[in-house]
Amino acid sequence: MKNSTNKIIVFAATVVFLLTLGFSWTHTDRDIIPFMNQVFPEAQSFQKIASSPVIYEGRTKDQNGEEERVGYVVIEQAVAYGGPIKMVTGIDLKGKIVGTVIAAHKDTPSFIDKVIEQKYLEKFIGKDITDPLSINKDIDRISGATFSSRGIAKAISRGSHAVARDEFGLDVKDEVQPFKFGSKEIAVIALVIPAVIGVAFKQRKLRWIALIGSLVFIGFQYNTSISLANIAALLMGNFPSIRENLVWYILLIGIPVITLILGKNVYCFWLCPFGALQEITAKVGGGKFKCCNKAIEAKAAKIRYILIYLALIGAFLTKSPSFAGYEPFATLFGRQGFGIQWLILPAVIFSSFFISRFWCRFFCPGLILNEIILRPRRYIMGILEKVSLENAKLKKVPGIKRTQRTQGTQGTKGIEEIEARSTNELNNIEVKE
DSSP: OHHHHHHHHHHHHHHHHHHHHHHHHOOOOOOOHHHHHHHOTTOSEEEEEEETTEEEEEEEEOTTSOEEEEEEEEEEEEEOSSSEEEEEEEEETTSBEEEEEEEEEOSOHHHHHHHHHTTGGGGGTTOBTTOOOOBTTTBOOOTTOHHHHHHHHHHHHHHHHHHHHHTSOOOOOOOOOOOOOSHHHHHHHHHHHHHHHHHHHTOTHHHHHHHHHIIIIIIIITOOOOOHHHHHHHHTTOOOOTTTOHHHHIIIIIHHHHHHHHTSOHIIIIIOHHHHHHHHHHHHHOOBOOOSOHHHHHHHTTHHHHHHHHHHHHHHHHTOGGGGOOOTHHHHHHSOOOHHHHHHHHHHHHHHTTBTTHHHHHTOSHHHHHHHHHHHHHHHHHHHHHHHHHHHHHTTOTTOOOOSSOHHHHTTSOHHHHHHHHHHHHHTTTTOO
16 A cells, blocks of 8 residues: 555656646747837837847837837847846847847846846947957956856847848858867866776775865866756756856766766765865764764655755746755855855754765755666666676576676665665765765
């Protein structure tokens, strides 16, 4: 009876997950008229004249009651940090930008707040529709919201250039972004290499080099830690340009692939900056305190499943990947967050002095996501091992004994095994990768 109930719960949860994920992929545009009125208040009406991108012609009536054109409004979007950002831009008959506003976005709210607070959008007013609007050339970026400010500039640039070509007959080409490969990309690759070598060849001396480096560069310097918000963005199909955000692909695509190949948790125990910080605090405070026995700890650790599930469902329903980012390390490394995050952060850091990897042990989605990556590998390896043993038996090769439980069967044990393996990794972090 209990097994049947559990199966029903899992089935229902899966259905809800898939339905909300599907909902996040739907596109329901908000009423765009108020935004058009905001960027072009002189226009009394708007007539749609193009669809890709969407361009409206702003019209007003003269003294004789006849309509005359006063300008254009273009709607275009580009990818910001957390997802697409849609811009509505007004352009007068002289080809000048007269106003622009954010109509919708799936970016991190704190980044958008910073953009608005610093009056970033006002910098575009008066720009010509032929201007490239390049970040750090024509338009200054917003410190702490680089990808958001770049996404806004790109959306406005694409839209205004489309108006220049289609309505003014000008030969304007969108600027091709150069492949960005600078200090951030070099630093991340330089950390991934020793981590991979250390895991593959069991060179544990490299582990602290990678961890300290990740704390400095992936954490404080560049604030590019993998978070559940990144996973939500991935599931929702929000992929940034690889030309502009190579690090995103290294961490979100490259590391899982490496994990799958090596069969080891590369990120959590070698590259996670918040994990590095917790290990340092545990060394200072001792990190030996046991708040409860192993059975209670294992049950308490299941809190993370509820957190992950609810966070992802919330992100899908709001169509905002940033909703899933409940982790406190963005607050620490980015020095920004909403109210409760500033309360959670000191509590987690304080606890990590006495309980080794406190956040990882009870709340972090990292270990669970890692197990999701590794389970198919264990299943496949188990099948291959089983086939190999069967072939060896048929050939009567001496010296080969059948194991009582192969990796393939291990890969199908479920949540209890995941928790046991994750807890074991945390408890033995000083002796295994």
